[in-house]
Amino acid sequence: MLELKGISKRYAGEKTFALNRVDLRIMPGEFVAVLGRSGAGKSSLIRCINRLEEPDAGEVVWNGQSITGMNARELRSIRGEIGMVFQHFNLLPRMSVLTNVIAGSFAVMPRWRSLIGAFTREDRTRALSALREVGLEELAKRRVEDLSGGQKQRVAIARVLMQQPTLLLGDEPISSLDAVTAKRVMTYIAGLHIERGITIVLNLHDVAMARAYATRIVGITAGCITFDDTPEQLGEDELRLIYPPDEEDGINILNLERNEVHVSREYN
Amino acid sequence: MSFTAGSFGDLGNTFRFIAEHWFPMDLSDWRTALNAMIDTLEIAVFSTLAAVLFAFPLSFLAARNWAPYRWLYDSTRFLFNFFRSIPELVLALVFIPTLGLGPIPAVMALIIHNVGVFGKLISETIEATDDGPQDAVKALGGTRLLVAVYGIIPQMVPLVLSQYFYRLEVAIRTTLILGIVGAGGLGQMLYNDFKQFMYQKVTFEVLLIMILVTAVDYLGASIRKRVK
Numbered sequence: 001m002l003e004l005k006g007i008s009k010r011y012a013g014e015k016t017f018a019l020n021r022v023d024l025r026i027m028p029g030e031f032v033a034v035l036g037r038s039g040a041g042k043s044s045l046i047r048c049i050n051r052l053e054e055p056d057a058g059e060v061v062w063n064g065q066s067i068t069g070m071n072a073r074e075l076r077s078i079r080g081e082i083g084m085v086f087q088h089f090n091l092l093p094r095m096s097v098l099t100n101v102i103a104g105s106f107a108v109m110p111r112w113r114s115l116i117g118a119f120t121r122e123d124r125t126r127a128l129s130a131l132r133e134v135g136l137e138e139l140a141k142r143r144v145e146d147l148s149g150g151q152k153q154r155v156a157i158a159r160v161l162m163q164q165p166t167l168l169l170g171d172e173p174i175s176s177l178d179a180v181t182a183k184r185v186m187t188y189i190a191g192l193h194i195e196r197g198i199t200i201v202l203n204l205h206d207v208a209m210a211r212a213y214a215t216r217i218v219g220i221t222a223g224c225i226t227f228d229d230t231p232e233q234l235g236e237d238e239l240r241l242i243y244p245p246d247e248e249d250g251i252n253i254l255n256l257e258r259n260e261v262h263v264s265r266e267y268n
Numbered sequence: 269m270s271f272t273a274g275s276f277g278d279l280g281n282t283f284r285f286i287a288e289h290w291f292p293m294d295l296s297d298w299r300t301a302l303n304a305m306i307d308t309l310e311i312a313v314f315s316t317l318a319a320v321l322f323a324f325p326l327s328f329l330a331a332r333n334w335a336p337y338r339w340l341y342d343s344t345r346f347l348f349n350f351f352r353s354i355p356e357l358v359l360a361l362v363f364i365p366t367l368g369l370g371p372i373p374a375v376m377a378l379i380i381h382n383v384g385v386f387g388k389l390i391s392e393t394i395e396a397t398d399d400g401p402q403d404a405v406k407a408l409g410g411t412r413l414l415v416a417v418y419g420i421i422p423q424m425v426p427l428v429l430s431q432y433f434y435r436l437e438v439a440i441r442t443t444l445i446l447g448i449v450g451a452g453g454l455g456q457m458l459y460n461d462f463k464q465f466m467y468q469k470v471t472f473e474v475l476l477i478m479i480l481v482t483a484v485d486y487l488g489a490s491i492r493k494r495v496k
Contacts, residue, residue: 050407052403052406052407076409076410076411077409079406079408080409082407084407084408086400086403086404088400089400090401090403090404091404092401092404092419092422093401093422094422094423094425095418095422103404103410103418104408106405106408106409106414107410111414114410115414
């Protein structure tokens with residue numbers, strides 16, 4: 001179980017809190033989609049879980065262990081159990097697809113082997129098998145710079161498969177992909193949830209995707225949780241709460257969902 | 269004494285000096301000059317290579333996004349600033365009483381000064397790298413060293429190569445200057461010939477310097493192209 005207890009985060013030089021005393025309890029096997037406007041605190045929430053950002057206050061507990069109370073060595077070990085996919089894929093530059101996937105087992109590999117890239121035959125076999133699962137086995141030797149955005153995100157998913165985590169965090173993993181590729185990537189992520197029972201917490205900008213794949217939706221507004229329920233309960237009022245209309249031009253999420261964005265008079 | 273456009277009124281003197289005294293080129297010492305050119309290249313290559321090898325690991329300690337402790341960051345940066353602030357000529361003069369005349373004081377001077385220069389350039393390159401791959405290695409449970417090896421170094425390779433070849437070019441010119449204090453190589457030959465008014469030999473030596481600098485520039489460009 002993942003528990004966030006009173007997590008607060010304020011970035012240096014900012015007056016407002018990115019996260020303001022957030023409490024959240026996620027049960028094993030849940031697929032949680034986190035929704036909210038840009039700057040609402042979604043990324044901070046995800047990144048505070050594995051301490052890529054240090055929370056200013058509060059506690060993160062994973063399977064009874066306090067992540068926020070861990071020293072560097074313990075933190076590295078727990079990070080090995082928590083997979084993460086990123087908006088911009090964050091693959092290891094100038095490395096092959098295969099090396100990128102093998103990196104998924106850095107936390108359990110002897111340090112010297114990972115340091116000099118002395119991977120075993122077993123590492124390679126497992127990485128190739130992970131690549132096969134995402135349909136990229138034939139690209140194993142290619143450099144990651146040569147891949148398309150969708151292929152890069154599938155390599156990132158293969159890295160997660162190699163890692164064999166029990167929790168997967170996603171920081172807007174489909175935001176920089178086209179609609180078709182995004183759906184394909186979401187299908188792979190849903191596969192991790194259904195077939196392997198991995199608990200998933202994803203930031204998403206796409207409400208329809210969240211409704212389609214998540215078992216639970218959490219809405220964040222200005223660093224606070226304003227909605228936490230099943231996708232079925234996410235109605236227009238709740239959406240208005242998560243996505244407050246823009247004060248300047250009145251654009252709101254409901255218009256966008258119905259494709260009814262009107263160009264304001266001055267631009268006509 | 270004022271410096272005005274009128275100061276160039278006697279510019280013709282310079283042209284006349286070159287035209288009347290520097291040509292035709294005197295190639296009689298071409299073998300010695302060629303050997304001296306190779307000496308110059310060896311001093312510059314060895315010094316810059318040693319400097320970049322020392323500076324590379326130290327640069328991580330002087331990069332804000334990697335240094336494990338603030339005091340280590342501050343002290344490494346101070347060390348780089350200190351090394352960089354002393355001109356190579358002064359460093360070479362300081363080493364002459366201990367190491368005697370010859371290329372060794374020049375090599376020491378070039379290494380120390382360039383550790384300071386590379387340290388600044390490389391640490392600032394580290395600070396400018398994309399956080400994304402570093403976050404990925406951290407999120408995978410990687411150590412600080414793994415973050416450097418897989419998240420930072422691959423991003424830096426082409427830039428560091430470019431910095432290396434630029435500094436090699438500068439080191440060649442500095443080695444020529446250090447010839448004045450007995451470092452040997454083409455610089456010392458050029459200085460001696462100039463003092464003895466053998467300008468036609470100087471012409472050939474200047475030509476060799478131009479060839480050397482251009483060759484290093486082309487070599488650097490070609491290697492950088494392969495390492496894209």
